[in-house]
Ligand code: ADP
C-alpha cells in the first residue's frame with residue numbers, strides 16, 4: 001500500500017465522511033509519491049506536465065475537479081493516475097463516462113497495453129462479454145470501467161454501483177468530454193444531462209469532469225448541470241506550442257497543398273478539411289493519384305465505408321484523410337502531423353478545434369490553411385442567405401470578421417488566436433508570420449482609389465459590380481463590359497495601373513476583411529459600408545500585408561520549412577535507420593494485437609529509443625514512455641531490433 005494511504009483500509013476511505021476526505025487530502029497533496037510512482041512505472045513518464053500534478057493530487061485526495069485543458073494537453077492522465085493510485089489503495093473501481101465508442105476502445109487498449117486492468121461496456125459487446133466485465137467490476141478487481149452515459153443511468157447498472165458504493169469499492173467518477181452536457185455546443189448529448197444523478201446518489205464519490213472547450217457559457221453549463229459548484233476549477237493555457245500556424249494566399253490551392261505535403265509532410269498522417277462532400281472526394285482521389293494515399297470521409301458516405309476509412313486512418317501509418325467537418329470529435333490519434341484547410345472554416349472556434357487535432361503527442365505539427373477572395377465571399381453569402389434571424393447573423397458576421405483578421409494578420413497568429421480566447425501572450429516564433437515576417441505596405445492611397453471607384457459606379461448609374469470588373473476599371477482595361485457601361489469615362493478609369501491584378505485582388509479581400517466593403521447578391525457585387533468613410537477621407541492608414549509574389553506553380557518558396565516531422569527529434573542516418581526498424585517492428589506487434597500502432601509505443605518513444613540506442617533493459621527503462629509492463633513485454637524484442645541494426 002502506498003505510504004500516503006497507510007493506516008486506512010479501502011473500506012474506511014470509500015465510505016468515510018467528508019471531513020475525512022480532507023484529512024487524506026492534507027496528507028497527500030504535495031508531490032504525492034503514490035501518484036508519481038504510478039506515472040513512472042505504469043506510463044513510463046518521469047514528470048507531470050503543467051497542471052497535471054495539482055489535479056491528480058486534488059482528485060487522489062477525494063475532491064471534485066473541473067479540468068479545462070486543450071486537446072493534447074494530457075487530460076487522460078489526470079483521471080487515470082488517481083484511478084490507479086486509488087485502486088492500489090483499495091478504493092475500488094473508477095467509472096469513466098465517455099461519449100464515443102472508438103475513444104473508449106482506444107483508451108482501454110492503451111491501458112491494457114500498460115498493464116492496467118480496464119474494460120468498456122458498450123453496444124458492441126455480446127451478453128457474455130458484458131457479464132464477464134460486470135463480474136470483474138463487482139469483485140473490485142477492475143481498475144477502470146469506461147461506459148457510455150446512457151448505460152450508466154440504467155437501473156441495472158445503478159444497482160451495481162449501489163452495491164459497490166456500499167462496500168466502499170466505488171472510487172471515482174471521471175466525466176470525459178464534459179461539454180457534451182451543454183446544449184449550446186455542437187456535441188450536445190441528451191444522456192449527459194442525467195449525469196447529475198451520480199452526485200445525488202453517490203455523494204461521497206469524488207468526480208472529475210474534463211473538457212477541451214474553453215468558452216464561458218459551456219463552462220457555466222457544465223458546472224450547473226453536473227452540479228460541480230463545489231469543484232475546484234483547473235484552467236490550463238489553451239496554447240498548443242507545438243503547432244505551427246501557416247496561412248497562405250490561395251493561388252492554385254491543390255498545387256499549393258501538394259507542395260506543402262511533399263516538401264514538409266512526406267509520409268505523415270494528416271487531415272485535409274474541405275467544405276463540400278464533392279470536394280472531399282475529389283481531393284482524396286487527386287491526392288492518391290499524386291502518390292499521397294488519401295481516403296474520403298463525410299456524412300454522405302455509407303456508414304460502413306465511413307467507419308472503415310476512419311479505422312484505417314487511426315490504425316495505419318501515414319494516411320491522409322480528406323474530410324468535411326463531420327470528421328473530428330473522437331479523433332484521438334496522437335500522431336496527426338498536419339491539419340490542412342482548403343476552405344475557410346466558419347469561425348475561430350471551429351478553426352482552433354479542427355487544427356487542435358494535430359500534434360496531440362506534443363511533437364511538431366502543422367496547421368496550414370489556404371484562403372482567398374472567393375472564400376471570404378462564400379462565407380459572407382452563406383451567412384447572408386441563411387434563414388437565421390438578424391441577431392444570429394450579426395454574431396456570425398462578427399465571428400467571421402475575427403477569423404478574416406487572423407488570416408490577414410501580419411503579426412503573430414498565435415498571439416491573436418490566444419487573445420481571442422482571452423489569453424495574452426508574446427510573439428511565438430512558431431507561426432509563419434513570426435518565422436517569415438511579411439512585408440507590409442501603406443495601402444491607404446490604393447484603398448482610396450478602390451473605394452472611390454466603387455462609389456463612382458454607384459453614382460454613375462446606380463449599379464454595383466463585382467471585383468473582376470472593378471479591377472479591370474482600375475487598371476484601365478478596355479473590356480466589353482467597360483464599353484457597355486461607359487466605364488472608361490469614369491475618373492477612376494486606369495488610376496490603378498501601378499498595381500498588378502494580384503495586388504488589387506488582395507486589397508479587395510483585405511478591405512472586405514476590414515469591413516470597408518460588403519459583398520452582396522447573386523453576382524457578388526461590392527458595396528461600401530460606413531467603415532469605408534474614414535479611409536476615403538484619408539483619416540485612417542491602411543497597413544496591409546504585401547501579397548505573396550506570384551509563384552511558379554505549386555512552389556511555395558516564401559515559407560521556411562518545418563523540421564522534418566516524421567522523425568520527432570533530429571536523427572542522423574544511423575538513428576533514422578533504427579527508427580524505421582523500430583516502426584516496422586511496431587507495425588507487426590500492432591497487427592498481432594489488433595490495436596493501432598501508437599498504442600504499442602508512440603513515435604516520440606521510438607525516436608528516443610533510436611537516438612539513445614540502449615543495449616540493456618535498464619537503459620531502455622529510462623526512455624520516456626516505457627513503463628514496467630511494456631518493458632517486460634517488449635524489452636528483449638526491442639533490444640534485438642536495435643542490435644540488428
Ligand atoms: P488530451 O486527452 O488532453 O487530448 P491526452 O491525454 O491524449 O490528451 O495526452 C496527449 C499526449 O500527451 C498523449 O500522447 C500522452 O501520452 C502524452 N502525455 C500526457 N501526459 C504526459 C506526461 N506527463 N509526460 C509525457 N507525456 C505525456
Ligand code: ZN
Pocket residue numbers: 411412413414415427428429430431432433434435
Ligand atoms: Zn507567432
